[in-house]
Amino acid sequence: MFENKERTDVSQLGEFGLIKHLTQNFKIKHESSIKGVGDDAAVLDFKDKQVLISSDLLLEGIHFDLAYVPLMHLGFKAVQVNLSDICAMNGVPTQIIVSIGLSSKFPLEAVEEIYKGIELACNKYNIDLIGGDTSSSKQGLIIGITSIGYAEKDSICYRNGANEGDLICVSGDLGGAYVGLQILEREKQIFLENPQIQPDLEGKDYIIERQLKPEARRDIVAILDQIKVLPTSMIDVSDGLASELFHICTESDKGCTIYEDKLPIDPMTYETARELGLDPTVCALNGGEDYELLFTIKQSDYEKIKNDVDISIIGHITEKSRGLNMISKSNVVHELKAQGWNAFKANN
Amino acid sequence: MFENKERTDVSQLGEFGLIKHLTQNFKIKHESSIKGVGDDAAVLDFKDKQVLISSDLLLEGIHFDLAYVPLMHLGFKAVQVNLSDICAMNGVPTQIIVSIGLSSKFPLEAVEEIYKGIELACNKYNIDLIGGDTSSSKQGLIIGITSIGYAEKDSICYRNGANEGDLICVSGDLGGAYVGLQILEREKQIFLENPQIQPDLEGKDYIIERQLKPEARRDIVAILDQIKVLPTSMIDVSDGLASELFHICTESDKGCTIYEDKLPIDPMTYETARELGLDPTVCALNGGEDYELLFTIKQSDYEKIKNDVDISIIGHITEKSRGLNMISKSNVVHELKAQGWNAFKANN
Structure with a gap:
């Protein structure tokens, strides 16, 4: 180097x-x-x-x-x-x-x-x-x-404060960091096979940046303070949305339902995932490293938050016995699995 | 293992x-x-x-x-x-x-x-x-x-508060952890050459413990509080006495004089250093890892501290231009050098 x-x-x-x-x-x-x-x-x-x-x-x-x-x-x-x-x-x-x-x-x-x-x-x-x-x-x-x-x-927002009926919110968009990593991995392989070839990252700036230069969402903390919304629970998306939902639901002793069509996925993330033969929804659920904030709010706070373009409401908290589910675009119920990144399995 | x-x-x-x-x-x-x-x-x-x-x-x-x-x-x-x-x-x-x-x-x-x-x-x-x-x-x-x-x-005691005339104190004894390490290193070499030979650590318990199982001197902090002595500066002996004296003197913009015959060295440290052909004083000055507390106190606090058997007064702070010196047992002035452990030089 x-x-x-x-x-x-x-x-x-x-x-x-x-x-x-x-x-x-x-x-x-x-x-x-x-x-x-x-x-x-x-x-x-x-x-x-x-x-x-x-x-x-x-x-x-x-x-x-x-x-x-x-x-x-x-x-x-x-x-x-x-x-x-x-x-x-x-x-x-x-x-x-x-x-x-x-x-x-x-x-x-x-x-x-x-x-x-x-x-x-x-x-x-x-x-x-x-x-x-x-x-x-x-x-x-x-x-x-x-x-x-x-x-x-x-x-202070802990992971264990979510209540039944609370709305599940996420800042920014999901899956970009993971898809960006796949592009970097692909170009690394091409380079290793032929060091003459320059990496082709054209048009992928956003997702490469999501991977290489993530930004902590301090601005969301400030916005929530400004609009006087105190989340009932909060976590950052480091291992993947599904894994973080598991943490919140386990710690709060609740279940949840999220909606596939509500997941915020950037068009570049979506298209690149498709190019690479990946399911964009799976990338959003399990990709990780997005460093967005996942939090739950009382329903009564809905009016305060609904117009913020940088916050998506993706579902709601249910009673524990309902489990963790995602309603797909075709209206099928899928049980969520915490398939987030595992430092012991992914790299050994 | x-x-x-x-x-x-x-x-x-x-x-x-x-x-x-x-x-x-x-x-x-x-x-x-x-x-x-x-x-x-x-x-x-x-x-x-x-x-x-x-x-x-x-x-x-x-x-x-x-x-x-x-x-x-x-x-x-x-x-x-x-x-x-x-x-x-x-x-x-x-x-x-x-x-x-x-x-x-x-x-x-x-x-x-x-x-x-x-x-x-x-x-x-x-x-x-x-x-x-x-x-x-x-x-x-x-x-x-x-x-x-x-x-x-x-x-709170910083490194930069030592004043001219302050007494330099150190808790416990010095050099033991370093001499203990030399014994462990010697036995490792013998073992590598002949795995049948069991390590011979007999009679070396104290210095082996000093190396393997050091204890932070929280008790000294409690004693100082009890006898109402507030040190003017303080540091722990991790890299060696000489190196720590350099930190205190540099940060306080002062010099110091310490006395070889005042350095607290345990008899086992002394004898084992001699056995290994090492100068016990050098082990105390540059050995490091003793995790004792080195601190300076006002002269007016002398009476409060003089009877504590676990605290040695080893010298005093001088004006900066006098430099950092040790008066040897034979009354010769030696300039101190900070030869403490350097993670970049010692192990590359």
Whole structure:
């Protein structure tokens, strides 16, 4: 990746020099960040707010493939994926901590690219980088991110609050990230068979972006606050709609019915899925990595939400004994199965 | 390691089943833990306290060697090392989040061992496990830990508060973890050359424990609170005394003088270092992984601390221009060098 470019060996800087070099441009933006990078722990002060914390590991070869993920995008996505967890509690993300493990194949310039993506995400989302460390790794690239945010005690949305009759809503559209990944995988295979052929991604910008550069839906959290809708439950779509519905229904001890014709699928996702011989509905249900927000609202909030073009109402919560079902376009009832991504099965 | 024992494939449980299986015995102990494992993010409420957060990655082959680190010890140590960062802010650790990446060589029983160690550490230190995930890894064992704690705003100790004339204190003793590691390394080499020979660790219990089973000095934080001593600066000894003194002096814009004959070195550390042809003082200065607390106090606090057998006063803070020095037993001034562990140089 950096064969023909400048290569600076990371070990020249040492661990402390490296982290200083990488984080020197990051400015602290939040009053709640009392102390960021540079001590044993970060110090935060959220006053009377409750604190939200989530942590994730991203591993080369499991969660990303450097054959088609540019390092800057990887840094950006790693942050977004974690901010999405804070949004999914109906909270406001404010800080992140980043730990990176690097094998010797990565020169300083590669880490700088990752940090450019992290910086871009931090600036765009008004996030403080408040800690982190770098280490060598015998094992390729490893990114650990902890995201922190806050919310008023009474506005936090858990997975377990859905009630019978609640409307099921989802932001944006679904399946795009998965179909985008299929295109990238296809082009990688073509490239491996014939390195002379340039990847053909023309006209696929939207779904490629959905895969490589997802954005946490902080704007939806802000809109819900603005229109005074407090969801009864909420989760982000990381493993696929069906899998997330299972989480909400299991935790809330309920069932659900969704409607195939209500699933928001972008035309490019739809057409590309068809081209690739995939069922667009299955892509939307099981694809994952869309990082949209899935939430339930009281029926009485319907009027407040019905005109928001970026939120689709896809079904409703039922009693538990009804199970989880989808009514197809041809009016057939299908039982939903949680076939979301499994990090242990998908990649071993 | 698990060749002759029961082996259950982790993928049988799936990601959610696995994390549920591993965390089901963990009980929530703190009022501040509003929501632990099982949602998009953990929810915490520290009221008027400030929040302390630190995050670390532990990588197989870099930070630990499974040839001589039992998995249960590894789980225990991974937690302790992170709690130590919270203690080093003069704070009380209360929660952790654990992310684990596992290659397919690890059966369920191996992960259970790691979690036994994590549970032991949590129970012993009254810590809530409030989140985490497991994932497969192409790259051996990866442990990411985020530790969280709290402190009153005015009792947090940063690295940058040391003043000229302050006394430099350190808890416990130094160099033991490093000398213990040398013994383990020696026995590993002997074993590799002749697998019939059993490791000879007799009489080395203390220093082997210092390496394999370090304990965060939360008790020192409690004692300081009790005797009403508020350190002017504080750090934990993870990379070695000299390296930590550099951090405190650099951040505080000061120099220091320490005395070789004041360095707390356990007799077993001393004798074993000699046996191995190592200078015990160098082991204490540069060994690292002792996880003791290094802190500075006002001279006026001397009377309060002088009788604590577990705290040694090893020197004092000077003006910056004097540099960092050690007065040897033969009364010669040596300039200190920060030769602590460098994750990029030590292992590539």
